[in-house]
Amino acid sequence: MIDFFESSVRINPDGEFFTFIDDSGEEFAYTYWEARLASAALARRLQAAGVRSGETVAIDLPNGPEYVLLMLAAAYGGLSMVMIEHGLSESEKLSCMFEIERAGVNVSHKIDSILAAQLLRDVRSLPTDDGGIVTSIYGQSRRNRSIMGENQDVIDDTIHFAERAAHLFDRDALAVVMFSGGRQESAEGKRRKLKAVPLTWAQLLDASVVANSCLGAGATRLWQERLPFNSFSASSSARTSEPASASVWQCVLPLGSIDGLQSVMRSVVGKTPFRLHTGADAEQILRDAERNRITHVAVDDSLLQDLLTVEEWRFDAVPGVSSRLSRYQCVLLAGRTRSPRTIKRAYDLGARIFTSYGIPETAGTIASTLITSDFQGGILPMDGYDVRIVDQDEEGCGRLALRGPGVFGGYLNTRTPFTVDHMFIADEKASLEGGQIHLQSRSKDMFVSAGQNIYPVEIADVLRHVGGVSGVHVFGVNDSRCGMLPVAVIERNDPALTPQVVEETTRSWFSTFTVPISIFVFDQLPRTEHGKLDRPAIESIFNS
DSSP states (O other): OHHHHHHHHHHOTTSEEEEEEOTTOOEEEEEHHHHHHHHHHHHHHHHHTTOOTTOEEEEOOOSSHHHHHHHHHHHHHTOEEEEOOTTSOHHHHHHHHHHHHHTTOOEEEEEOHHHHHHHSTTGGGOOSSHHHHHHHHHOSOTTOOOOHHHHHHHHHHHHHHHHHHHHHOOTTSEEEEEEESOSOBOTTSOBOOOEEEEEEHHHHHHHHHHHHHHHSTTTHHHHHTTSSSOOHHHHSOGGGGSOOOOOOEEEOSOTTSHHHHHHHHHHHHHTOOEEEESSOOHHHHHHHHHHHTOOEEEEOHHHHHHHHHHHHHHHHHSTTOOOSGGGOSEEEEOSSOOOHHHHHHHHHTTOOEEEEEEEGGGTEEEEEEEOOTTOOSOBOBOTTOEEEEESOOTTSOEEEEEESTTOOSOOSSSOOOBOTTOOEEEEEEEEEETTEEEEOTTGGGOEEETTEEEOHHHHHHHHTTSTTEEEEEEEEEEETTTEEEEEEEEEESSTTOOHHHHHHHHGGGSOTTTSOSEEEEESOOOBOTTSOBOHHHHHHHHHO
């Protein structure tokens, strides 16, 4: 990472590295030179606090400049990071730390918002002069001296430290430990184990290089034309015929997740600025994209729904207005949830949605396909990745085996399934058709009603947008005439919410086949110890 970053510092020291947009919409811009001084100074300060090269720190922070500078500081200082998703509950965070300790990883410091503020003084208003930048990290010297010569010595030492660290940077060293398979109840009521995923800098960087070559501005046409159906040019916007330009990523997912982290890594590798948002404010994200010519953004299904809802309301309020979502060259749909209804809404608004597959074990996205009118559900593997199906059934469906630039070498705290030729065997069930991956992992949630395929996740996605709803679970119940019918169970945080209100609010949103046959509203639904809805327990209430 530091080799790419230092190259950008040398080529364009005063160029914009990233801009942070906080909850209020205020912007803080950082040049490559400023970020280099601040992160190298931070690495030296961590060393002074006793954190030595090769040790591990845990990062529990919301999106912000502190997070980015700590990532760079870790690379400069030869540290590895345990990435704790800031939005997890306290019990889930404790589970993460417990699994890390079980794996024998010694975490010397856990850096939360309080410690980060102490380490990085006034980082959001860095003075642009060199002395001010260093002072914002170190503070005043212990002798309270402010002699120009002393300050310059510290700056020179910091620059020398950064240059030496770049020379010694080890791409094969452990960079981050992330977590996969969170402790939540599966559909069968079994608890999934939290798995510690180690990734080296080389795996993160190489995965970013491949992703940039396939998803970068001007690159998607050549890559997607390898698809067996020839609808890419017909259904793509005219932007694909424009000259290639730099990809500007908008980072809106948590940096503690692999998809959020990779948005930053792709920008560092591509030597392009990125825009970092502290939260998932849909209107702020779209306004930022409109004003700053952002080309790429990675979102999950939930955030995509919020973006779509904001745009649909805007269309109703201002007839004839153009879609801001259509301005992106690539909206990368990350995560494992795929709602056909959400994808159709996005397609109707002219958004260039790339469905994708990527997990922490693969250091991010390894397959992606632009959704067009001819989309058949397959996801195209990126260059350099080998994909195979093992333990196939009669229909060719089995477990997904993977090998490639970003694929990790094994879990820290549990056994890792590999083929005899060392391909990682993922949890997902899939099939391969025409060289494309067809994921099957969520097919068990679908049921047939009166000859129609019903996806409970689509129905739940609609109900979550009703005011006063704090939780939703949708499942099928047996029916002698139709086979199965959907039932919706809702947890409310507003006493005024009733089944009648829900039905009246959502009546126009459902087709004849997807409208729930019954809607039940409760003040509280059963939850697991980690705060997730306990789906087996909810269904058992109705099956008892």
